[in-house]
Amino acid sequence: MFTPHLLTGRNILVTGGGTGLGKAMAARFLSLGADVHICGRRKGVCDETAAELMKSHGGRVTSHGVDIRDSAAVDAMVDGIFAEKPLTDLINNAAGNFISRTQDLTPRGFDAVANIVMHGTFYVTHAVGRRWIAGQQRGNVVSIVVTWVRNGSPYVVPSAMSKSAIHAMTMSLATEWGRYGIRLNAIAPGEIPTEGMSKRIKPGDEAGAKTIAHNPMGRVGSMDELQNLAVFLISGGCDWINGETIAMDGAQALAMGGNFYGLRDWSDADWNSARDAIKAQNEKDRAKRG
Template identity: 50%
Template sequence: MAKSIFAPDVLEGKRVLITGGGTGLGRGVASHLVAHGAEVHLWGRRLSVLEEAAEEASGGRSGRVFVDSVDVRQGDSVDAAMSRIWDEHGPLTSVINNAAGNFIAPTASLSTRAFEAVSSTVMNGSFNTTHAAGRRWIAEGLPGSVLSTLTTWVWTGSAFVVPSAMAKAAVHAMTMSLAVEWARYGIRLNALAPGPIPTDYAWEMLNPTDSSAVGATQPDQIPMGRVGTIEELAALTIFLLSDACDYLTGETIAMDGGQRLAGPGTFAALTKVTDQEWIDIRETSKAASAASKAQRTAG
């Protein structure tokens, strides 16, 4: 692991909320924020998973990580949970919109329910959380920082993940729009567009075949010849949440080893997949999902 360039207390006094914090990138970044002095709050829908993530992120530091079971798609639930943080811990200083859902599928085969499951989590969830924190900051005259986890699809679109591409583009637009509207209040909004960073379950859902020609981008398709790491994502996150860049707002920063510039889109190769292969992929994804849920339940 590379040595951190940051002082261990660079985030001291910061109170950070991470949505979708029980798994994936949110869970991975949380421990790095705690290690640099932040108090971290994790939201997700499965309390047992959140508690496991909190124990991992705390690194033995008591009273530094807190969890709450929240469905970010529901505005009333988000507002109530935000009030609990304010009342029990104090105002947040930062929000990381990380809750997401995604899977690869031919768009013509998507049901309305499948589309809404992904798009509402990303778009509605990001707005609900940002709005709940933002209006409290404005009412109390407090500065704040919102950081959203996006993808390079916000610039290029991406076949076979249309609900995610559409929703992430909406959050990209929110980032730019509110950066202007809320700048006078001292509220900054930025976003990260990381390239492939393998995490449990999510990577399987986006790369459900044995072929290196399809699914999530493979290392040899990235100019740097490798995938990214949680440590690299965490380092950029720490910088953006710190007091070192108060003049930076409205930006979505790509960190993808040159993938976006080299093209083509992440899932472009899936145009070669046959109808029968899509059926096989769907069954593989279902099996991976069931196995992941069973493992978490057992744990």
Template identity: 50%
Template sequence: MRNLLFAGTTQDSEEPMFRTDLLQHKRILITGGGTGLGKGMAERFLELGAVVYICGRREEVLQKTASELLGKGPIHALSCDVRDLDAVERMIDSVWVGGPLDVLVNNAAGNFIARTEDLSPRAFESVIGIVLMGTLHCTLACGRRWLKSAHRGTVLNISATYAPVGSAYVVPSAISKAGVEALTRSLAVEWGDRGIRMNAIAPGPIPTQGAFSRLLPRPELETLALDRTPLHRFGTIEELANLAAFLVSDGSGYINGEVIRMDGGEFLQGAGEFSSLGRILKEEDWESLKPRKRSAP
């Protein structure tokens, strides 16, 4: 009987979901892998037999995560700013020394709530640089190597539910994620017949350390988000990691060019999950939410 990994599919039960060797020997790079969703995916992939590389800008965070997860399997931490094409190329070169990657997960992100008229060009450049250009840099760096060597590869991008329709108050992210979804579908066609699959997950609200509190900084905003979700709960990192594991596995080999929304049905309540904030927040709230310089994961 095959070994099974017990991975919760609901909040109150556990079901055997995956073989523990589902991702055996697959070499996977996760950008923004030191915290939040990236860390959760890294942990699940390790449990399923993968060799995992995590990258981000904060080396101390990456090393801490690598130390925490080392007991689950081989994990390597790489410091890299995905906005810097040369840095990305150097990172991918270093990974390829041990053999080609099999999977790239573009998870690095930046986002904040703000009135668009309050944002500087630099605020747009920062988010677009991380989310859209970072995704493009890493995808091309891996894709060119895969194509040159005829190596089959899989790219999984992390998008957002508002990407196809936009959302008020997170405009830099909405612009960037829309581009990520266009890239996903375009390269699914262009590279599909050469063995490279492109897919994306668009998650709804999932509590993570740091990012979640920045986007929903007050209890009443969390309540609003819950009320918009038919399941009346937030998603979990484990649920997203389970979906990601399936999409990067060989078992999903006929899935290509898809953006899978994972939000408990929240999107069906109306487009743009942050668009209603203009009716709720007061002037002093907007002042407190203005983006401040910080280090991204």
């Protein structure tokens, strides 16, 4: 679909690029000739991903350990990148989420999601965008959101609120920064099974099973489809697309909301079991990080 050197000369930052969707998008950008930066809280994971991607695709991947909830750390990372070579594109992919009845949420639990998804995404976008404007450089921002930005979702209220804020940021800055040649768009993918989703969003479920049963197209999404859409949005193939959130979910949100309304049937025991599973997984992850 794309010419082999389509992204040669591009310098792209992917937040949350060490795993999952971010890693997959970074791989495709690299394979098309871009220089890629990936960042995440776990520097070791990003280092391993960078080495793996360069071994598979060649090119250059630079790894950064940064917590995007820390605006000063974000600014320092972006400043260092621009000092070497200005970014041309930003992919806002870093996220956090877990299922919970809202009455059971604590302020700390709410902040754990909102500080990454809403605050962190703004910090990175702001740090990159103001440097583009100061340097009179064009740029693209693509943010990963969810289909629930259009209809909300129970049981993931911190995520629904925070992703809706990114949707609003996309529309708002598209109109404010378009005059500078800066475009902002968003992708709202349906289920593309990843390890993180299975552990914290659908504990105990077979990955993709419910989507396959209910999706109008009878399947989950693929990484290739997300990679292709992300590449197209930054490719220059249609630079008049600006301020849009594009759903990529086989029409599932149109058919049945595409959110977590189905969990209304869960019992107290179901919620306790899910909470225990998420807690156990978090402890395992902390043990791995040492």
